[in-house]
Amino acid sequence: MIRLEGVEKSFDGGHAALAGVDLDIAAGEIFGIIGRSGAGKSTLVRLLNGLERPSAGRVLVDGIDVATLRAEPLRALRRRIGMIFQNFGLLSSRTAAGNVALPLRIAGASSADIAAKVPALLDRVGLADHGGRYPAQLSGGQKQRVGIARALATGPDMLLCDEATSALDPETTRSILALIADLNRDLGLTILLITHEMDVVRQVCDRVAVLHTGRIVESGHVADLFLDPQAPETHALLAEAGEDTDAADPGFAGTILRFTLEGGATWEPVLTRIARETGVDFAILGGRIGRFKTARYGQFTLGLTGGDTEAAIAALRRHGRVAA
Incomplete structure (x- = not known):
């Protein structure tokens, strides 16, 4: 579904945000990209939906080279890619229903289609009774659920989640991750989950790649990375999350x-x-x-x-x- 081949991205001043990234993400899986701030995670997301173009290499989505698309073909691709953001990205002047309806209006859907789809989408994310509320009247978790419903509005076959749970408390994070897992299972969505939280990866992802200073230093099945990490950066992330069990008493006689x-x-x-x-x-x-x-x-x-x-x-x- 998603393939990156030797992808590099440099910005003004020669700063390399990504340096030779190779990555394959299969259709229907939940794939995690984990790394610290500045590792290049958000840049990678912007390459996938065409907001940025690679300095070198190719970004392929379902076999389509994203960098070659312009105008309507690029807009058509973006309708297939739902985006979920850390800060929710809701319009404060619109109700929950109005925010969910926005991408449908932009896509030219009829009023009848919007009237039918929006309640169903809100119900899908557990907010059937919240359509008339404004963002200021919603909790953080409810705002993110509105954001997820909005991301589903155009019927995408993949979701890009950029630090989607970073602004949420642990209990709300678990509920949002459970919703993401349900969408993956029920709708067959391919989900790319960008995060700096190891626990998020452990709870919901099938495979994961560790991104460090623009390079993938380790990738594989989640269990393999947690239980037998190879890269020093992976060990460091696990230790910070309290997941690394390598530390032992050096004075133990045995x-x-x-x-x-x-x-x-x-x-x-x-x-x-x-x-x-x-x-x-x-x-x-x-x-x-x-x-x-x-x-x-x-x-x-x-x-x-x-x-x-x-x-x-x-x-x-x-x-x-x-x-x-």
Whole structure:
């Protein structure tokens, strides 16, 4: 659905916002782009909808080179791409219904079509009774739901979410992410989610790429990046989010390793069984149990002492992932 081939983007003064980005996003998946401020995330979004043009390389959306489009073909492409923003982008002088209707009016939809579509869109995002309210009368989460309904108005097949939850509290963030996941599942939308929050990626994305100073330093399935990160920048982002379990007491007198369980194995008494079988004592030096979308995982930094350590490590490998 989306492909970037050697994409570079430089601005006046020679500043390179993107430097040689290659990326493939499949139709129907939720793909996360994560990185700190200044990494180039928003620039990447603006290339996808043609608000910026690459200095080098190609940006392809459903096989179409975005940089070659002008006028009506570009407007037609943008109608296929819904945008959701951090600051909601609602017009304060229009009601929720009026904001949702705006892209339909711009696209030339008839009054009858607008009258039929707007209530259905508001109902789709859980705001059936809020159409007559103005943005000032809505909470942050409700404003973002209006923004999502507006993004859906022209019937897009992809959504670009640029820090869509950054202005929301944790509980509201979870509800908005659940709505995004529902839209992906029910409508088959391809969703690109730009964020600096690791927890957002963990909750909703299928795959993720880590962007650092204009380059993708690591990409893959969410579970792989969280449970076995390779790039230093990925480790740093995980540590800042409290997701990295690598830290251990350097004074521990024994073997230290990282052990990961996934799916149903997370709830099994694996360590107890292996301790009985091998005589090894396990000390849990760090760790967490969490969830990727619908899949559970547990990751622990373990200290092993006594007994048959080699047999214990072999048994751990049979049940999950082991890393030194």
